[in-house]
Amino acid sequence: MRAFLILEDGSVFEGNHIGAVKEIISEIVFNTSMAGYTEVFTDPSYAGQAVCMTYPLIGNYGVCIDDMESDRPWLDGVIIRELSKLASNFRCDMTLQDFLVKYDVPGIEGIDTRALVRVLREKGTMNGMITTNENYNLDEIIPKLKAYTTGKVVEKVSTKEKIHFDGVTSLEENGPISGSAVFNADDYKEDKAGDHTKREKRPSIVKELNGKGLKVALLDVGAKRNIAASLVARGCEVTVYPQNTTAEEILSDNPDGIMLSNGPGDPKECTGVIKEVKKLYDSNVPIFAICLGHQLMALATGADTFKMKYGHRGGNHPVKDLKTGRVYISSQNHGYVVDMDNLDDKIAVPAFVNVNDGTNEGLSYVGKNIFTVQFHPEACPGPQDTSFLFDRFINMMRGGKNA
């Protein structure tokens, strides 16, 4: 079946329909990760958006449900050059096509994705429609596209109730440490068709249970699974709170530290959460925030955010730690950024900066045990190079200084 991607500037890309049969209007963004489409498609931060993968061959290794970063894909649609008919990987549970159908996500393949990216790069992020209706009428569609906003997507993706995770008590529970892993592939195959809980765990990069005994409150504004998992794997006990939880309620559980998660949409839409975050700021409990959480803390403390032309989405962005001068390659997914021009340096100072375009990538709060980053130390997909930030947070909770 033919499908069409129509942008609000009137450009139309014609390709083949994939996934669920459904017409959608969404914000069109692109991601430059070459692997990790499962993680991208299940990242709640993409709620309200349709994602174009710039790597042309997608679906090669199918979908492994263990790699999902949330219960389901939250994005509206997928745009790719070529969907692999064959999924080849030892952990593959289903093809990407089946996955998209199962979760009612439509998509388009066979278009010149590079041309699309060039349009978005030149004109900035735009809204668009994916449709299979060959008789589309641009005059009717374009006003609808222009009117579209992602809206209050945080409410949609956040957990509806508190969830509790115990920290691991031994490193073995995490699965083998990456590299020193020795598997018995044959045993693994036996399990493959059967019970996934028995499945051999994938290798872990955690080498120390430094978080043992610490209680972390994770405010879920669209959290990827690996944020909680990164803390749990270090031994922390993690409680996940719905986005509308009050600061009082979180603080009444006496956490040793608070984590603000990543999430979708315009941070300024989260007026309620921002108010609570301000109270958390005042609480003196150590706080670590990622992505949307980082922006919410900035907004809560008087700074501003703005929408970038086409954002940062991919696994290859260099960020520089301003304290050490070290550069790390990071996983990123954001369309908004904290405005450095309006930053009160008595409240917060830049901690990380993007080497490519100089935008802010992290803040350190003056006189507080709070640090926040724009990028994703939990990776998934992308480089694991900044996972040490979870250890930095743990040190902070243990009474160490704001690192």
Add this chain to the structure above:
Amino acid sequence: MPKNKDVKKVLVIGSGPIVIGQAAEFDYAGTQACRSLKEEGVEVVLVNSNPATIMTDKDIADEVYIEPLTVKVLEQIIEKEKPDSVLPTLGGQAGLNLGMELAESGFLEKHGVKLLGTTAETIKKAEDRQEFKDTMEKIGEPCAASLVVHDLQAGIDFANKIGYPVVLRPAYTLGGSGGGIAHNQVELEDILANGLRLSRATEVLVERCISGWKEIEYEVMRDSAGNCITVCNMENIDPVGVHTGDSIVVAPSQTLSDKEYQMLRSAALNIIDELQITGGCNVQFALHPTSFEYCVIEVNPRVSRSSALASKATGYPIAKVAAKIALGYTLDEIKNAITGKTFASFEPTLDYCVVKFPRLPFDKFITAKRTLTTQMKATGEVMSICTNFEGAMMKAIRSLEQHVDCLTSYDFSNLSDEELTERLYKVDDQRIWVIAEALRRNYPYQMIHHITMIDDWFIDKINNLVQVELSLKKGELTVEKLLEAKRMEYPDNVIARLTGKTEEEVKKLRLDNNITASFKIVDTCAAEFEAATPYYYSVYNGPDSEDEAALSANSGKKKILVLGSGPIRIGQGIEFDYCSVHATWAFSKAGYETIIINNNPETVSTDFDIADKLYFEPLTPEDVENIVRLEKPDGAVVQFGGQTAIKLTQDLMKMGVKIYGTDAADVDAAEDRELFDKILEETGIARAEGATVYTAEEAKEAANRIGYPVLVRPSYVLGGQGMQIAISDQEIEEFMNIINRYSQDHPILVDKYLQGTETEVDAVCDGEDIVIPGIMEHIERSGIHSGDSISVYPAQSLSQACKEKIAEYTRRLAKALHVIGLINVQFIAVKDEVYIIEANPRSSRTVPYISKVTGIPIVDLAAQVMMGKKLKELGYTPGLQPEASHIAIKMPVFSFEKIRGAEISLGPEMKSTGECLGISTNFNEALYKAFLGAGISLPKYKQMIITVKDADKGEVIEIARRYEKLGYIIYATRSTAETLNENGVKARRVNRISQESPTVIDLILGHKIDLVIDTPTQGRDKSRDGFLIRRTAIETGVNVITALDTARALVSSLENANSEENLEIIDIARI
């Protein structure tokens, strides 16, 4: 960190002659690095024994030494030039080893010279087997478990511990014989017992078997501040067991989920960090296909073939960045030249798929085993880019120039199912074609995977190609089918063949339906940032596809198309890349917009900043036409890209492209026997009697008329491919069969074989005047291909009359052929008579060599005359130029030890892979240096073996006597020994192979022999004995000489050699 101010003068070590496993990629890396260093105001001293390289140009480095790469020579250069630092990580393994030796001996410290880039400790940690294993263990990165055992029980115990299967590798056996893979204890006991018996040291390595695992590579960069990035990862389609240089490789990895990708990426960063590498590094992993288990195979703490490939695949200039890092810059301080916006601390992301195919030399070595193993055999490679895997693979296949253009090119349809299944087990260069045949017969993926261990995903892609092929074969060619075939990069001629249409019909249907190629940019960033550098590849993505090259096709400047020379192969090597690059520079200097088309990732020409535009595309008429249609160039130059470019002349003219330089008709006249004979007659130039034939019958008839011996060869080939000396009708039959394995578009030449001194000139002609930089003379008498001969400039043994004749004949010929640009002419001098062998109005293998040793930039001159300049205007006096005061000797270098089963004796077909130079004011010293540069460093044990054919027995006596005088103990087979002893040369007789031990083979395997002189019987050697002797010697690391002239040259050099510590060192840049 700012630039390290202490670094002012750097010695860069090159990689020496091109051999299998160490090829043009180091010229690319070295050139890029030297330019990068000079950009920073650092004075560069370069040493490399290879004169065919671009890096040894005086524009690339400040001081240039084309000297043998030995520790002693390097010490002399350091003492003379007093550099403050040495950069050893750009010259491959050869350069790295030299750097290590200089550091370990304390020489560098004593002279206050630093090793730049990576420290000696780091190199040791990465290179020393045990230290590497220990280091990996310390940081928790697994290597395949292995143990050296001396008895059966130890082997059994260890295998039980690590689990079956295990690989057994006996130490010190020929070519690893006696080894194998044991899947259980019964097999282990059998193979291990045998291996222990065969091993001279009763020593066998027992190793965890990882063959069949996925082979994944990462290219990693690290700076002195500890910042690390990965440039690229690559997946070998051929699983572990085939050397990555011989594997089909795809970038990025296709079958790894983010979990495996990041696991290995993190491991690669861990490793480079632990080794404290500053610069580039390659890490190879074996990944279990059905688990997360992996092993580190090896780490190369330097730029490599893979890093050149990664640079071209991503647009990230690894060598350039490595050089900057060596100077103390950090990754975030180095700008990304492609985008001009981002920095080197950035990981390239691809929005296309890259496929690399090896160029294997089995078309040259037809007796060699085609099996692919962990010993690399490829002489070169091609790369291709497309947005789908199928297309990238099809483009790579046709780029090989090995008579293959699709998956039907090797035909296995006559095999029975059983034979085909059996054939699938064979790991060789035709495996992809075998899989395609299996898929045509509906073999299940699972079965093919089980046998080959190639991932299902790749098998599925091959199947997609097969399905297109099958659908084209039946029914009408619809637009839909055509669109899909073009998306997968089926060339028009293949579609025509499969559908029974003509190529023109297919092309018309295509154009009528607007199915054309569009071009995309390689920009390191998947279009996230604007790219400043036009580096293009083509795709067929339907009518909507955006063409990024079209956006910049109109610059207003005059445009020149430079056609590259494709993959490095024997007979067409790096010399032609040298010529293409220099021509490009010359046109660029004259204000032209330059456009290069090439498909070889190892070369300088495919660096994105050499020409104004780079099209990384196959060099076939259709692919070139796509570019021509878009760019509408004012002209094209084909003289510089070897046979690859010359072959395209007619097609370019049909496309309406003007050919710069010599007219195509005149190029043809030089190749066409009758036309050429006419010109020779008119110009009064003599040649050996000959004839043009098509069939074996005609050939025999001609040979008998002319009289044996005769030379038989196809026309329009380079490197004497298929050329043989025949002494009988029977041999003619045999050679004609070999030549006619591929259908010949051109006739075959049969010439009288003349014995004399072969000479050669390269000249530039502007249509009126001619400049001949010098005359080169071959040490070996005619009959050995010029590329395999030792070549001397200036010619030493020619009379003045001969020299004048050669100059005059060259002038007459160039004028008669209306040469504009380059011409190479080969002559035989017999006493004072000069006969022409052949003339090629194009660049030749000797162009870089003669340019460097005479200081005359002939490629630049050729380009200028093509643009209409006159030689006189350019300041040159026409005619043969005055001889230089020094003597420069070009020595061929071979890679025979790498190709099992290859016949090593020299003849009219070229076999060398590279060359080195010996230069001195003294002939014998130049010769000595040339041998030294080629790795012949004698004497060692002062023992040698001589076994020559009857015809050579008289001549060998004198040569043997001279070796004896040098203190050599001579061993000889029966009749040679008799001859020598009868003539007063003491020779110890040694048994032939079939006789009782100790035989000649035992003697060679004893590792105490310096040299074997073995001249094979006339024509093609049929003696199994001689073949075995030569192969055994080569595989044992013993020098083998198969021509008496070479043997004489070697003894001369040894007699008169200055000691290695005391050689005259010559700065080429000051000539």
